[in-house]
Amino acid sequence: MTEPVLRLEQVRKTYGGALVLRGVDLDVAPHTVTALIGASGSGKSTLLRCANLLEEIDDGAIFLDGAEITDPRADPDAVRRRIGVVFQAYNLFPHMTVLDNVTLAPRRVHGVPRAEAQERAREILDRLGLAGRAADYPDRLSGGQQQRVAIARAVAVRPRLLLLDEITAALDPELVGEVLSVVRDLKDDGMTMVIATHEMGFAREVADQVCFLDEGVVHERGTAAEVFGAPREERTRRFLRRIVEAGRL
């Protein structure tokens, strides 16, 4: 078996007194898509923030390509350079044009010359259907366009791993499709991704692995067919039933 890109071992995280992750294990193989599903507040975002070292974990360990990144001696900036993140609220930089948003990290973090960074950024924007938007400021774009810019910004540094946190949750229903199709393309390119999502149909379609998170524990993990088709756990069945009732699957 190949070494996982991301590995979580018994990760525990509390906020103040609240226990949010209580011993999470997870392996993400190269070039696979892992979907994190679970109710609101089950700890999906927290898990992704921990993986990107935006939060410090209380116990356990996280490995990126076999190296422990939660080791106090590890350089968090170097780790984050290899992990891309796309947030639910896009978090684009409002004072920069689309092109500057996308080229900021390549230029300032990776030292790519301006012209080269811009050329590559234009290529990516082009592929994401944003060719004419390079000179616009983010607030001139629709939500779907902003989220695609955020994806472009995250992949511009060719990350080893991409973390997507409910990237369609803030979008109007008719804009969800354009963003998801970008994610599909990334999967076809072989990008390794962890996706927290409420889009069960989408998770079922693209995920190689589905993890059901509940109260800070991964209760069920398997292929999409296993978790959605024949859930072993009663909790998973209950969660999926609620989703079906809400018309989301």
Next chain:
Amino acid sequence: MTVPVREKDDYRPSARRIARERLRRSRTRRSVVIAAVSTVVTAVVLYLVITRSPGWPRTRETFFDWHYAKVALPQVLKGLWLNVRLLVCCGALVLVLGLLLALARTLRGPVFFPLRLLATAYVDFFRGLPLIICLLGTVFGVPALRLQGVPNDPVVLGGVALVLTYSAYVAEVFRAGIETVHPSQRAAARSLGLTGAQAMRYVILPQAVRRVVPPLLNDLVSLQKDTGLVSIAGAVDAVYAAQIITAQSFNYTPYVVAGLVFVALTIPMTRLTDWVSARMNRRQSQGGTV
């Protein structure tokens, strides 16, 4: 970008719209008339009250004497050149020092605790200390120390006092601006691999500075006026020039002239403030979404 196709239609304003607009116009006219009349009435009343007051002839002689105004104006303007130079030098120093103080206060972690403490103490002290006392302290206190190599020039020492006080104000303005930038912006920058300093430099500060330009310019206008206080140290600025003539003639018109000259100097600055704020509101690209 696609340009929306302009469709030709045979639109004619309806009677309803015409009536509505007529009503709006007549209302506007009425309020303009009311405003104009009340302004004129106020002005006339003020004029009558002042000019009929028993002390008016004497007041006019001492404060509004045309002869002394003409004598004072060139001297006052010559002195004003010093105020302008003080404003430019002190303004630049205030902005730099204020920004450094604000940044020092945002540093996280126990390593920076002494620096943070120092910056906080500085801001607390000089923001609370009356400018006039700060000025007296530097202008008369520092030379009394007779330190080698420390200038005794009242202009320099007065400038130092202005910078000490105003950098404390400006530091608070910058800090407020930095705090209004949502933490998610920092998270986004850090998750791209930018270091803390880079996130500050490229993502947080540019947004923060944009937001505080109006209050910053406001502080600069205020600094511009307060450059007049260096006159108490004996530096010959516009105020002191007026004082010299007044002392010789016992006529206060030169002070009025100096005051009006300061007002005239402040107006362009105030208009600039308005213009900058308006422009930034139009270019709505400062967002603030979570």
